[in-house]
Amino acid sequence: MNTPVPSLHLPLSVVVIDDEPLARIRIRTLLSQAAVPNAVQSEFGESVTALLHLQELDRAGRSPDLVVLDIQMPGLDGMVLAARLRELQRPPAVVFVTAHAEHALRAFDLAAADYLTKPVRLERLNASLERVQRLRATLQPARDEPLDDGEVLVVQERGRVERIPLADILYFKAEQKAVLLRTADDSRTIDDSLTELEGRVGARFIRVHRNALVSRQAMKALERRADDPDGGEAWAVQVLPTLEWLAVSRRQVSAVREAMAQPL
Structure with a gap:
């Protein structure tokens, strides 16, 4: 069964992954204030459990639209986790949130939707959410199907x-x-x-x-x-x-x- 292309009017579904509790609170607060409608599905303080959860959601056809992801974490770091998420059938968009600006080039090598440095400002988060919203609206229901020459x-x-x-x-x-x-x-x-x-x-x-x-x-x-x-x-x-x-x-x-x- 084909999944319809999501509407711009539906809130973005978001998963937050950061090993610092205060950082997760900060992101949730900013998301609640954002101009782009969104809903936090879940949050995680470490990456392995988060990956298992996202894999399960993907198998059920309920992948979130966006994962807000820290980079330096115990276990799998954010870069490794983002690479694993690209293997999913319907990979979510990834926005990295980190205190370390030196990882930016590698982040975009992983096709990250955006890269935010801490402390995150609301206007920058809004811009990221708008980008993910536009991306969600343009995704094909099945990206791997052959495209017609007339497209x-x-x-x-x-x-x-x-x-x-x-x-x-x-x-x-x-x-x-x-x-x-x-x-x-x-x-x-x-x-x-x-x-x-x-x-x-x-x-x-x-x-x-x-x-x-x-x-x-x-x-x-x-x-x-x-x-x-x-x-x-x-x-x-x-x-x-x-x-x-x-x-x-x-x-x-x-x-x-x-x-x-x-x-x-």
Whole structure:
């Protein structure tokens, strides 16, 4: 049975995970004051029990819309837990809340909806909730189903709304605070975030790096291009028909290689 796409008017269901009781109280208080309607389903002070609970909810088809997650915790840290949540059939959006700003890049490698540093301000939490709300509204009921060639992506560019066939899009790449949408004949900067786009375009695109989504049908070659500054291997994927090379993160090399081995 297909689950309907949630409405913008339904409150976001939220799970809070933080090992500090005062931090959980603070988040619950801010959530109660937020402009975006929400309801805290449950809260946890450690990650293992939280993961078991979320896995059970997922099996029952009742995954929350959002997990507000601390990073440094006993047992599984927040980064590991977020990676495990991505394995669920219907993974919730994740907003990291932490006192340590140095984890931000790794957080967005995990497709986090947002990254908030403590003490959290209400206006920043509101912005995160609005982002999750938009993402929830654009998710397909079944993201892994094949997409029709006639399907389009509606994008906004400096107040202009345009319908672009998904089959024409080669990749999306985050550049500073904007996202570049590339087709064979054109490129433009759009207002959508990469995380929102990943939820909207479904299985036709693959995350190759924290800053890029690439059309599976546009990938021509995957190569080790050079050594990266940290002494590891630097990989890149070549995109047709422009023959551009886009960086592939080390953690995504296997997934990209597997995707290229599959028939289109």
